[in-house]
Amino acid sequence: MAETLLVVRGLAKSFGALRATDGIDFEVREGETHAVIGPNGAGKTTFIKQLSGELRPDAGQVRFAGEDITALPAHRRSRKGLARSFQITSIYRDFSALDNVALAVQARAGHSFRFWRPAREDILLTQPARQALEKVGLGARADVLAANLAHGEQRQLEIALALATQPRLMLLDEPVAGMGSDESQRMIELLASLKGEKTVVLVEHDMDAVFSLADRISVLVYGRIIATGTPAEIRANAEVRAAYLGEDL
Amino acid sequence: MLTLLPPVAAALQEPFYLDLVRKVMIFAIAAASLNLILGYGGMVSFGHAAYLGIGGYAVGVLAFYGTTSGWVQWGVAIGASALVALAIGAVSIRTSGIYFIMITLAFTQMLYYLGISIEEYGGDDGMRIKARSDFSGLIDLGDPVAFYYLALVLMLACLFLVHRIANSRFGMVLRAAKSNEPRSRGIGFSPYAYRLVAFVIAGAMCGLAGAMFANHTSFITPEFMHWTRSGEIMFMVILGGIATTAGPLLGALVLLVVETLLAGWTEHWQAILGPLLVLSVLFFRRGLAGLMPGGKDG
Structure with missing residues (x-):
């Protein structure tokens, strides 16, 4: 099995009474494309901001390439090889x-x-x-x-x-968002061309993109990861189906 | 064109023009320094006249105690301005937007009132400087033509320096942080140190302009640091075209010439200048440099 590049343990962040991320455990292996999906409001953006360093977690730990980076601000994480694309084009x-x-x-x-x-x-x-x-x-x-x-x-x-x-790890926050079908197809091809070269964490709503690109998928619901597995495992997972209210995965 | 002015002015027996253009060039240096942080760095400093004052007082106070060497006077002017800019910048750059404007204004007002309160150096009446800075006989600033050419050379050097800095790696980081700060952090830049260094360079350069201005007027007064003076320099930058190489010169030229023309015409010239300034901001969004072919450089 490939080496684990990113390890997240017990990551928590609250905004008032809202637990946006509620004890997330998460691992990314070197070389894989790891998608994070979840319904709206599941805490995906809060989660990725804690990975990139824009938000400081209330509790938990982020380890990158064996090093504890929990306390590092965004620009220092970037220098260590953690690159981020933004949900809204930046x-x-x-x-x-x-x-x-x-x-x-x-x-x-x-x-x-x-x-x-x-x-x-x-x-x-x-x-x-x-x-x-x-x-x-x-x-x-x-x-x-x-x-x-x-x-x-x-x-x-x-x-x-x-x-x-x-970067050693790219955090891509909804790279296909707001695109027409031609554009999104081109973006999916581009991301596919990175597979194997780059380790990618992909946060995405577009299920076509997720299921064609991801090696593994983690499902985030109400600030917790309820399942992690291959696309086939996730498709078959009853809990995930329930979270998506019977939507076709 | 500017190199030809002294013989022409001499032929026309109009030394006044020499005087005016020399002042324009000194202010072009001040505006160029502000352009570095405001135009390229996005730091709207509303206290840039502070360094004009520090540079001026460095010359005046040293002359008061009998040190007339221009090397020492101008060196202290630049060094002291850089130090003060370091202190002011270290605090101000942690803020942004309206807070940055207010805090730079506040620091400059402190220096302004400090100038007023020190009776020894004339308080709010200011102080006459008996002798111009002495550059070991190399350049005689008492000679208007020599001083004119010195101002011309220094101005061109400063405009060129700002141009080089703005297009260097350092300048690109500075401009990027103005354009999109979260993106800069995202690719691994923390803008603070870059902004602070730019702020210090700008302060030092404006300190040089202050030393020259004190020699130009042979007089120092807290008015050098008055907030309207900061506004004037800022206006030169905006009028000339922010983040352009020649903008500061064009802005200083037009503002000071119009000011002089109106002042010769009516004593209520400020009532006319004000609306003119408003109109120019509304209609020349990119400044005077934007009107010229090739003037819209990066």
Whole structure:
């Protein structure tokens, strides 16, 4: 069995009386695509924010590559190789696509207290950035202002941003959300092309995406994980079916 | 064009223009420094005149105690401004939005009232500086033409420096944090240190402008640090076009020339300038630099 990259134990976070995450135990193996699904309000976003470091848990522990990262803020986790894409597209809208990704490359290239050489002419930044854009299918759109990209392209750009930080684990928060069927098909193909190369935690509502991409699925309901298993196991799980109120999985 | 002004002004026997343009160039340096943090960094400092004052007082106070060496005076002006910017920035940059505006304003008001309260240096009457900064005979600031060219060279150097910084790796991090801070944290940047360093560079550069301004007027007064002065510098940046290389110069030029023209015409010039400023913000959203071909640079 592959090595376990991310281990979460007893993760809890409350907002007043609401227990958004209520003692989550969760593991991600190196190399797998692990989907997290659950009905609306199950605490998925709260959960992923605690993984990325945007929210501090009330209790519990997050271990990444053997190291306790529970107390680390988001930018430090990112430096350790935990990249995150946002549910609502988060890019530098007033930068070109290439500048967006070059900045993510720069984040990986040590400190940025370099004041003189133009960053845009720095091949150490632009070359890996172009590669990441090619990878997500935006190679021809490098010089377009991010704000002027189509919605689907912006989502692809966000994946490129995450890729460019050379992460060991990518947290993808609903990458297919709000996409037309063509766009979402392209995104699913892109994510499929990452399988085996990257370890991915995929939070997603789109069941087509989840069942075609995931190696394993965890089901989050009312802040707890009620089941983890292969897509086939999850499909057959009675408790999961009940949680989804008989919806077809 | 600016290099040709001194001989032309001499031929026309209008030294006043030399004086005006020198002031424009000094303020272009102040505006360029503010542009670094406001235009590129998104830090709306409403207290940038503080460094104009510190630079000016460094020259004036040292001259008061008999130190007329320009190297020392201007060095202290830059160094002291950088230190004060470090202290103010370390506190202010933890806040954002309206709180940042208010806290930078508050710090500058403290310095303004400090200037008023120290009777030894003239209090609110200000203090005359007897001799201009002395650069070991290399440049004679008493010579208007020499001072003019020095201001020109320093201004071009400062505009170029801000341009280089803004497009360097450092500048890209600064601009990214302005554009989308959560995204920056998401890819691994904590903006605080970058913002603070930019704030210190801007303070130091504006301190230089203050030292020059004190030599320009041969006089220092707490008015250097008055909040309207901060507003004036900020307006130059916005009028000229935020986050553009030449914007600070264009903004300083237009604002000071219009100010001078109106002041020569009526004593109620501020009543006319105010609406003009409002209209220019409404109609030149991207500033004067945005109107020029190739002026809309990053």
